[in-house]
Amino acid sequence: FIIFRGLHVDFRIVSVLSFILAILSLTFALWLLEKFLHKHLVKNRTWAFFLSLLIILNPFIIELFLFVEKGIMVFGILLCVIAASCYANYLAHHQRSSLIWTFALNILAACCYQGIVGLFIVLATLVTVANFKTWKTFFTNTILSVVIYAAGPVINILLAKLFSTGGRIGGEIILGESIVKLFDGSKNMFRLFGIMPSAVFWGLIVVALLCWLIFKIKNRQLLRPQSLFFVAQILYLTAVAVLAALAPQIVQQTASIWVVSRSTYVFASLAGIILTLLLHSAPRISAFRPLQVVLTLSISVFLIVQFASFANITLDHYGTNETDRLRAEQLGQIISDYETVTNTTVVNIMPAKDKTITASYPGFFASGDINGSAFSTPWSDTTSVGYWNGRRFNRLEPTSEWSDYCAAHDWYSSDEAQIKFKDDTLYICWY
Secondary structure (H helix, E strand, O other): OHHHHHOOOOHHHHHHHHHHHHHHHHHHHHHHHHHHHHHHOOOOHHHHHHHHHHHHOOOOHHHHHOOOOHHHHHHHHHHHHHHHHHHHHHHHHOOHHHHHHHHHHHHHHHHHOHHHOHHHHHHHHHHHHHOOOOHHHHHHHHHHHHHHHHHHHHHHHHHHHHHOOOOOOOOOOOHHHHHHHHHHHHHHHHOHHHOOOHHHHHHHHHHHHHHHHHHHHHOOOOOOHHHHHHHHHHHHHHHHHHHHHHHHHHHOOHHHOOOOOOOOHHHHHHHHHHHHHHHHHOHHHHHOHHHHHHHHHHHHHHHHHHHHHHHHHHHHHHHHHHHHHHHHHHHHHHHHHHHHHHOOOOOEEEEEEOOOOOOOOOOOOOEOOEOOOHHHOOOOHHHHHHHHHOOOOEEOOOOHHHHHHHHOOOOOOOOHHHEEEEOOEEEEEEO
16 A cells, blocks of 8 residues: 555555455455365365355455455465465475475465464364374474464564554553453454354354264264264364464554454354364265255355345445545535635644544444444544545644543534634544
8 A cells, every 4th residue: 555655546446456356366265275175175076165165255254345455355365275275285295395385375474464364274273183193293283383373473573563663562461451352352253243143153063063963873973982083173173263363462462452353254264164174074974965955054044144244234334434425525515614714725634532432323233343434543534534525634643632622522423512723724523
């Protein structure tokens, strides 16, 4: 974005290019993951296709697509899939080049967006667990995958510290408070942040495990060591997915920890991961007609409900943007009237927040940064005013006097008392 801004490329063009990159990256990620699953884990191509949808197009991906940076974020997902494929090839053939590519791609993925790197460790763990041979090999491969996974975020943090003095890693880390914040945030994560009914998500996992249980009982294999080992694998993979979603935030300053869908993207792939391991450990389930029908219907219902939820969230996104536009144009008219009367051009905006600023509008779904108002965050408030009015304004940090004034009020709608002009500067309180 710095490059595009320096080249004076229009924001709309940047947004379109980002969307094209996101779609292409997503398409290739799905195609490569289907090949990866078919080659290493699931022999049936149809099941491999459905599983790739559940893993990549999981419920949390919606927030990535609502950011203008969607292109680079989803490109990071593609890099994670390629890195996992290289890792699997290394385990199979022990080629040093595959290991080098795994490291390099994982580092690049972390530089795209740290919130998606957990996908690599979950896929790598899935391959490691599914191809268990000896405990020595298992521990060796686990350590290797963790080192590769950690390399990306660590290098990313070092680069951030080298070239930036602030940001989310520049403040104080209070370990106890950080753990409490992560634990509290995980409750919403397990409820899928309201993006779709969590009962559908967990219901798919329960149905899949019940199908496995019925299959094992029917074939009198339930009490065999392999069945108990499968249960242990499921628990282990679940723990890895949860840790991969939450643990990376522990290196941030405590005040910046925020558990949202985009930062815990990998957790929502859990349903697809568990189903993949199930079909790998008991491939004959897919050939047993009644269970095949049940699994197919369950996955279909899951995807229908998920994409219906995506559609509703997207419609609310349009509604939020339209409301922001109306507010910005109204403010633009007020600025224009002031300029006409005083013959002064407004070039600065000094915003401050009221006592309890509302991050979203009533009636619209909101979670994390999904459908948040542009006027609720400092990195988009004055920019949005300028964008919708075809102008540019300098954003000034509020004086203590203006901050105190705004914080002493608690508005729920526009009010004349929220606005003040002084020479070429607009003072405004966001509510």
